[in-house]
Amino acid sequence: MQYRTFKKINEKTSLLGMGCMRLPVDSNDTVKEEETIRIIRDAIDGGVNYVDTAFMYHNGQSEKILGKALKDGYREKILLADKMPIWFAKDEDGMRTIFEKQMTRLDTDCIDMYLIHNVDRGVWKRVQKLNLIPYLEELKAAGRIRHIGFSFHDSYDFFLEVLDAYDWDFCQIQLNFMDKNHQAGVKGLKAAAERGLGVVIMEPLKGGRITDAVPPTVQKIWDEAPTRRTPAEWAFKWLANMPEVTVMLSGMNAEAQLQENMKTLSDEHVADLTQEEKDIIDRVSDEYNRLIKYSCTGCNYCMPCPQKLDIPRILRYFNDWNVYEQNPSTKLEYETWIPAGRHASDCIGCKACEEKCPQHLPISQAMKEAAEAMGV
Ligand code: SF4
Ligand code: SF4
Incomplete structure (x- = not known):
């Protein structure tokens, strides 16, 4: 496994992080506990030391089962990440209840990496209204969380605003070769790194869309590459090639997927993309964009909608x-x-x-x- 460091907080992390948002489920959407525990422990045994969950993933099953997976000495081997969904909290008491529930579900006395979940303009207003940041500082002082960060889903300009609004320990953004100019994007990644922050990447495979059911015209471009690789390998390599990327989360719900991803991100040459290879990825990205029916630029000029549609x-x-x-x-x-x-x-x-x-x-x-x- 390749490792990088969250510079500001001097924490060493595996380049591959285990995301617990898309765990294996049965036909009733119940998480398959045994299989999940096996995958998480295999990941940790294979060198993964960053494991991420959130309050609402699988309706709370994710935190609960992760808590079980981290028994038997696994908790001490990892950086545990969880997030505060402030929009679920009616008031400050509600916010405290959510945190206590998370600690109970995870059965731990400390969360290493604690994020404000899904920050956008609306969530950010609520963060101020409910005094979330002072509460997080209180938790940090009490040793119940170790580092404070935020995960982000809004425009690049607003990302800069949030970045400079607090002395964050780290942050998390969505990034993959299809989203390089979307939300925080590559520019946001660099802005965070310039401020000394380690950056956690979510959706490196765009929720699996880059790897599943590849359109024929896209596959044709992949096939022209000098080296044959799976779309997942290309996507991970594209990210690894940027030194500002600290860890990339992948929601792995099958052993084969875990093994493939661990292999890719254990390769000491994972960050060695040639210009020719970067060009192939750009062509794939362009082809996907050509297939888009409504070419919305996300400028927001159409807003607000009287029906409050985003x-x-x-x-x-x-x-x-x-x-x-x-x-x-x-x-x-x-x-x-x-x-x-x-x-x-x-x-x-x-x-x-x-x-x-x-x-x-x-x-x-x-x-x-x-x-x-x-x-x-
Ligand atoms: S105005 Fe709205 S629909 Fe049109 S491009 Fe901008 S964000 Fe998209
Ligand atoms: S209700 Fe429909 S048509 Fe009207 S502003 Fe909203 S999205 Fe546009």
């Missing part, structure tokens, strides 16, 4: 749905991250957004199609 976000999920061949991860994320009453099906077709869209996108039509495709 139009660019819905368009992004719908584009993903089409480009990545109806990958179930897209639907899962759409259902998880878009609040009830704000789905595409809640569009009333007023077209107020369309007048403001510089790309002249037929947004109301796209909402209709998205509602049909995603079922809500």
